[in-house]
Amino acid sequence: MSQKVLLSSKEINIILHRLACQLIENHLDFKNTVLIGIQPRGIYLAERLSKILIEEYKIENVQLGHLDITFYRDDFRRGEKTLEANKTNIDFIVEDKKVVFIDDVLYTGRSIRAALTAIQSFGRPLEIELLTLIDRRFSRHLPIQPDYRGRQVDAINEEKVKVMWVENDGEDTVYLINK
Amino acid sequence: MSQLSVDHLLGIKYLKPEDVSLIFETADHFKEVINRPIKRVPSLRDITIANLFFENSTRTKLSFELAEKRLSADVVNFSASQSSVNKGETLIDTVNNILSMKVDMVVMRHPNPGAGVFLSKHINASIINAGDGAHEHPTQALLDSYSIRERLGEVEGKNVVIVGDILHSRVALSNIFALKLQGANVKVCGPKTLIPKYITSLGVTVETDLRKALEWCDVANMLRVQNERMDISYFPSTREYTQQFGVNKALLDSLDKEIVIMHPGPINRGVEITSDVADSKQAIILNQVENGVAIRMAVIYLLASKIK
Numbered sequence A: 001m002s003q004k005v006l007l008s009s010k011e012i013n014i015i016l017h018r019l020a021c022q023l024i025e026n027h028l029d030f031k032n033t034v035l036i037g038i039q040p041r042g043i044y045l046a047e048r049l050s051k052i053l054i055e056e057y058k059i060e061n062v063q064l065g066h067l068d069i070t071f072y073r074d075d076f077r078r079g080e081k082t083l084e085a086n087k088t089n090i091d092f093i094v095e096d097k098k099v100v101f102i103d104d105v106l107y108t109g110r111s112i113r114a115a116l117t118a119i120q121s122f123g124r125p126l127e128i129e130l131l132t133l134i135d136r137r138f139s140r141h142l143p144i145q146p147d148y149r150g151r152q153v154d155a156i157n158e159e160k161v162k163v164m165w166v167e168n169d170g171e172d173t174v175y176l177i178n179k
Numbered sequence B: 001m002s003q004l005s006v007d008h009l010l011g012i013k014y015l016k017p018e019d020v021s022l023i024f025e026t027a028d029h030f031k032e033v034i035n036r037p038i039k040r041v042p043s044l045r046d047i048t049i050a051n052l053f054f055e056n057s058t059r060t061k062l063s064f065e066l067a068e069k070r071l072s073a074d075v076v077n078f079s080a081s082q083s084s085v086n087k088g089e090t091l092i093d094t095v096n097n098i099l100s101m102k103v104d105m106v107v108m109r110h111p112n113p114g115a116g117v118f119l120s121k122h123i124n125a126s127i128i129n130a131g132d133g134a135h136e137h138p139t140q141a142l143l144d145s146y147s148i149r150e151r152l153g154e155v156e157g158k159n160v161v162i163v164g165d166i167l168h169s170r171v172a173l174s175n176i177f178a179l180k181l182q183g184a185n186v187k188v189c190g191p192k193t194l195i196p197k198y199i200t201s202l203g204v205t206v207e208t209d210l211r212k213a214l215e216w217c218d219v220a221n222m223l224r225v226q227n228e229r230m231d232i233s234y235f236p237s238t239r240e241y242t243q244q245f246g247v248n249k250a251l252l253d254s255l256d257k258e259i260v261i262m263h264p265g266p267i268n269r270g271v272e273i274t275s276d277v278a279d280s281k282q283a284i285i286l287n288q289v290e291n292g293v294a295i296r297m298a299v300i301y302l303l304a305s306k307i308k
Helices: A009-027 A042-055 A110-122 B017-033 B059-070 B091-099 B115-122 B138-152 B170-181 B210-216 B238-245 B249-253 B285-304
Strands: A002-007 A033-038 A063-067 A098-106 A127-136 A148-153 A159-164 A173-178 B048-053 B074-079 B105-110 B126-132 B159-163 B185-189 B205-207 B219-222 B260-262
Touching: A002 A009, A002 A148, A009 A042, A009 A098, A009 A127, A009 A148, A009 A173, A033 A042, A033 A110, A042 A063, A042 A098, A042 A127, A063 A110, A098 A110, A098 A159, A110 A127, A127 A159, B017 B138, B017 B170, B017 B285, B048 B059, B048 B091, B059 B074, B059 B105, B059 B126, B059 B138, B059 B285, B091 B105, B091 B115, B105 B115, B105 B285, B115 B126, B126 B138, B126 B285, B138 B170, B138 B219, B138 B260, B138 B285, B159 B170, B159 B210, B170 B185, B185 B210, B205 B210, B210 B249, B260 B285
Parallel strands: A033 A063, A033 A098, A098 A127, A127 A148, B048 B074, B048 B105, B105 B126, B159 B185, B159 B219, B185 B205, B219 B260
Antiparallel strands: A002 A173, A159 A173
16 A cells, blocks of 8 residues: 655645635625535535634634535445444524535545435525535546535546545645555 | 444344444434434435334334334334234234335334244344333333433433333333443332342342332333233222322422433323323423434434345
């Protein structure tokens, strides 16, 4: 198994600021916008972005929620392991809101398909956008594309992209792992 | 651990402590799901579940059916009173006929103790015991412990007294197994005629004075007086039972602490507990019912994920 660094801590920081600015460009004061981090790995990215929006760009009304998609996945009983759920935490109404899904890696698109179904349990959003740090563009199983992307990566299926965060993994780095 | 150690839920006595923790953690997620505006998740859309009730039930059947439907499973219902069981068909034949219609999971209530265990040895489907005679009622015990955990933070180390008809009660037996498994201290309290002779071999103590039992406990689980299961008289009159083993507000107020009151339902108001107790803040009877759906969703989800 070999691994190489795709993005360093410094590069991640620059990209996060760019993504935050792109979000502001489209959503201005975030009055009618909510950010939804997709469990389990999208929540760190979502929290980082919301922190940058609040602290550095002084946006006041950033609403952030966590959405777990386990019960909406299409591979129930298809693997060896039981799918383990995570916490969903959405304490606001998504009806008629602009929703931005935030996840670390966009790969087959199946997680986002599940998230699109899951979010309907909380109302009918006005529109839904997708932000991902890494876009593995040649691996899609479904017609789903990001509206905001940190970096496009052309990785083959045998490779794995792993995003590490300081708060969970002790470092900010994106690795390309060759299995 | 992310998987149950069992393929069927036949009784609490077959579970490990880790199984109970896994069921509770999964139930936490489902409790959040059933409090959403839209309460349905699509997980089990390719699973078919048969609810076989060879004995009457209202809330358990409703609770299972709701849990199954909220997981998007296909559900078929069967009641013995409207079936060929009356024509002399055997249990295995009845169930195999239903399974031929491609059913993946069976939820069964049966008047005979061990009916679920028997079935699990002869058929190829996942089985959930929804009550087998006076033996076990595992989902009830799980939801009872879950409700204690929700109210008091944890089950371990808590003092729980089960009051009433211990002899005929599958709820009592499953509760004893579940509470002991999680490290709670358990007492049973009731008329001596309704306490099985060897109950202490399960690691519980017997108390015949209700006041002493209540003073000791954190939680009192009040069982229903099951008149339909009593072939002979176990106590002189209902009035006398109420005087000795019924809980009323005055009795609770005279204790120096506030204990939690539970009841598996249906309540005989004025017999085992008075109305003012049943409707008080100390009672978590309706929380138990709500948690029942979440617990059953968790059990079904976890067992279904092992079906290949």
